[in-house]
Amino acid sequence: MTTSTRGTAKIPAVLVLEDGRTFRGRAYGAVGETFGEAVFSTGMTGYQETLTDPSYHRQIVIMTAPHIGNTGVNDEDSESRRIWVAGYVVRDPARLASNWRATRTLDDELVAQHIVGISGVDTRALTRHLRERGAMRVGIFSGEALPDAGTMLAKVRQAPEMQGADLAEQVTTEQAYVVPAIGTKQFTVAAIDLGIKGMTPHRMAERGIEVHVLPATATVEDVYAVSPDGVFFSNGPGDPATADHAVSVMRGVLERRTPLFGICFGNQILGRALGFGTYKLKYGHRGINQPVQDRTTGKVEITAQNHGFAVDAPLDKASETPYGRAEVSHVGLNDNVVEGLRLLDQPAFSVQYHPEAAAGPHDAAYLFDRFVSLMEGQRA
Numbered sequence: 397m398t399t400s401t402r403g404t405a406k407i408p409a410v411l412v413l414e415d416g417r418t419f420r421g422r423a424y425g426a427v428g429e430t431f432g433e434a435v436f437s438t439g440m441t442g443y444q445e446t447l448t449d450p451s452y453h454r455q456i457v458i459m460t461a462p463h464i465g466n467t468g469v470n471d472e473d474s475e476s477r478r479i480w481v482a483g484y485v486v487r488d489p490a491r492l493a494s495n496w497r498a499t500r501t502l503d504d505e506l507v508a509q510h511i512v513g514i515s516g517v518d519t520r521a522l523t524r525h526l527r528e529r530g531a532m533r534v535g536i537f538s539g540e541a542l543p544d545a546g547t548m549l550a551k552v553r554q555a556p557e558m559q560g561a562d563l564a565e566q567v568t569t570e571q572a573y574v575v576p577a578i579g580t581k582q583f584t585v586a587a588i589d590l591g592i593k594g595m596t597p598h599r600m601a602e603r604g605i606e607v608h609v610l611p612a613t614a615t616v617e618d619v620y621a622v623s624p625d626g627v628f629f630s631n632g633p634g635d636p637a638t639a640d641h642a643v644s645v646m647r648g649v650l651e652r653r654t655p656l657f658g659i660c661f662g663n664q665i666l667g668r669a670l671g672f673g674t675y676k677l678k679y680g681h682r683g684i685n686q687p688v689q690d691r692t693t694g695k696v697e698i699t700a701q702n703h704g705f706a707v708d709a710p711l712d713k714a715s716e717t718p719y720g721r722a723e724v725s726h727v728g729l730n731d732n733v734v735e736g737l738r739l740l741d742q743p744a745f746s747v748q749y750h751p752e753a754a755a756g757p758h759d760a761a762y763l764f765d766r767f768v769s770l771m772e773g774q775r776a
């Protein structure tokens with residue numbers, strides 16, 4: 397058991413939305429001010445994975461589960477080298493971290509990584525507000541002396557919007573690196589890191605894939621320099637409408653008909669590479685209980701999701717694209733949003749959700765096997 401210092405718990409804090417609605421609470425984690433897009437996540441577990449998912453860069457995450465921090469922070473579950481959320485909003489932080497793997501408490505970790513948060517907020521009312529009005533900019537301010545209301549609101553309204561934000565290069569790896577295959581190596585994959593989560597190369601490595609993780613700036617030549625059997629495009633933060641470089645690299649891969657798999661941002665990039673548009677959802681999908689139907693098998697999966705944008709593609713028929721016919725392979729059952737794409741005339745597919753995460757817990761793992769089958773098919 398790890399006991400929190402909760403050193404900042406008595407310091408006042410306030411959350412200010414760009415439409416002027418304000419919630420008062422207490423400081424949680426680091427003290428100071430921070431800005432981002434307000435989004436809510438419905439996951440009841442997995443806060444360490446959420447906090448360290450690079451796709452949350454520049455977003456302030458509101459947890460709808462009221463009690464957060466119960467199992468502390470451990471050395472195994474982080475999805476990347478640091479916490480990426482711009483701020484963190486919880487109702488009732490755990491005072492004790494109780495888990496055999498915990499090495500520290502969540503609030504101590506937030507302090508150590510300078511993440512400004514707020515606790516004691518009515519997260520249910522805040523979430524309902526965002527559901528009605530849509531995702532919007534928000535600021536958290538904490539300290540003994542807070543700025544006046546007008547100043548805080550003006551600062552929130554000066555913060556950059558998520559629409560039009562080009563963020564992958566801010567989170568990608570600086571240097572290429574290799575995640576070795578576990579057991580016998582069967583395949584080589586070039587993985588474009590637009591904000592990749594650590595579990596993704598791991599899921600491939602478990603299937604005998606040696607993964608060459610390349611920076612977001614990698615060119616088509618860099619991709620083919622590793623002689624890949626398949627190419628992967630990762631999840632990542634920001635607006636897919638800005639991802640022109642990744643779209644052009646993906647087109648280079650599609651022209652060569654190399655097996656291709658994309659997750660989340662990678663799905664949106666495949667959509668754009670095929671000529672579809674992308675658009676901003678009202679408040680997005682975030683959590684670990686999102687139902688999706690695989691239209692090729694009719695099966696429903698419980699999936700982990702974190703996306704604020706989506707692909708605009710026809711659900712009822714295949715589309716003609718420069719790379720042959722494409723269809724919507726997966727659809728979200730809450731709102732019919734496109735959750736997957738596949739090409740019918742060449743080996744390429746993608747999903748908008750996170751098969752590397754264990755929401756179902758194994759429902760979506762077959763997608764990595766599909767990628768392996770495509771690479772096997774290309775060899776045969």
Ligand SMILES: NC(=O)CC[C@H](N)C(=O)O
Pocket residue numbers: 451630631632633634635636659660661662702703704705706
């Ligand atoms: N997790 C992701 O890859 C998110 C993709 C994109 N940034 C979105 O919000 O829709």
